[in-house]
Ligand SMILES: O=P(O)(O)OC[C@H]1O[C@H](OP(=O)(O)OP(=O)(O)O)[C@H](O)[C@@H]1O
């Protein structure tokens with residue numbers, strides 16, 4: 001049997017988009033599609049679009065990339081002036097078609113479509129309670145708990161149902177929810193996952209990142225605030241603050257790695273935050289070298305900031321094969337070891353004989369750094385100094401990043417010097433947590449940085465981990 005290598009270790013986060021057009025004869029299918037296309041970096045396992053024409057819901061979901069899942073025949077049936085879409089990276093429940101989103105449920109009041117980015121920390125418990133009440137689940141994802149609760153409370157309208165549901169669900173969620181009449185977006189009270197709103201000439205868009213608004217010609221209106229709901233219907237767009245009690249704790253990893261650099265999240269340009277991190281990293285860990293290189297693509301802005309600050313030329317040290325998908329079929333163990341090289345090939349022409357500073361955004365298991373430092377040396381680099389624009393990842397995330405068990409996190413089990421030795425670097429420096437926070441530059445530390453410091457904004461009961469869900473779902 002062929003072996004599969006997972007190239008995307010912590011890559012994705014799920015992306016959501018919702019579009020509402022005032023004219024009931026207008027269609028949203030292509031707008032949702034292009035919005036999802038812009039959010040593809042957030043999830044590559046499955047993609048789906050659900051629309052509503054005012055009377056009926058239509059949907060299509062499939063495994064793979066947005067471009068692989070949809071075609072003209074499928075668009076034919078995705079009629080309607082309201083629509084939502086989702087690209088998935090699984091956090092609770094396996095990656096298979098039944099777990100693809102959006103979820104669409106039909107019941108006596110009509111239909112509810114829901115797309116979720118994030119991860120609930122009490123889904124297992126809520127699911128058990130719902131099952132005790134006779135609810136039957138069709139998927140093993142946490143998001144189905146949310147849609148069930150919304151349906152249960154929907155006798156007084158969608159906004160009320162979501163509000164009631166928010167009293168019960170805990171954890172990370174940025175949702176877009178749709179009925180025959182309206183589109184609602186909501187961000188959890190901690191604001192763990194991003195969500196923003198834009199305006200079209202004839203309607204509105206809600207999306208995980210502002211880059212999705214740009215591609216469909218929507219004008220950015222605002223970020224949805226933590227605990228805030230945006231309600232879009234025939235009366236226009238309105239906002240309602242649901243919860244204010246907790247301290248904002250948005251995921252700082254969005255700035256480091258997840259989000260696209262052309263997005264602006266909570267008023268901060270992701271590109272600028274990454275570049276600032278490079279500048280701060282240069283001040284915290286300078287080194288005498290001939291060339292600064294990035295591990296493409298995420299760390300390019302940080303590498304530019306680092307190079308500019310120390311007056312060292314920035315160069316291209318790797319060529320990235322852009323055609324590698326989520327998994328790569330490997331014939332044998334020897335090829336397995338070449339996996340990272342297939343993705344990132346060093347440029348002998350630029351690195352040979354030079355003292356190189358290699359900037360990457362993070363070290364999680366240490367696989368990438370270990371293999372590419374080695375490959376740079378084989379390509380003739382005289383010295384390789386590694387600088388990382390985030391602190392050591394030493395704690396698992398329960399809010400939507402698929403970081404492995406703690407004992408697989410190299411930052412949790414090894415010292416910086418041990419890691420330097422393991423990856424074969426001549427020196428290794430990580431940005432400090434303070435430096436990272438300063439790079440984003442928002443006062444009062446409105447971030448979750450539990451993966452670095454181990455302080456979790458929301459309690460994480462053992463039973464809520466995804467393994468429990470896999471068991472509940474009877475999966476392998
Ligand atoms: O220490 P590791 O376990 O190797 O994880 C860290 C690496 O993973 C990510 O890259 P990834 O290859 O997932 O995606 P990218 O090409 O978008 O940077 C990240 O940018 C680091 O390069």
Ligand SMILES: NC(=O)CC[C@H](N)C(=O)O
Nearest residue numbers: 013014090091092117118
């Ligand atoms: N990465 C995510 O946001 C995942 C959403 C949801 N928990 C799922 O597994 O489908």
Ligand SMILES: [Mg+2]
Nearest residue numbers: 295296298368
């Ligand atoms: Mg990388």
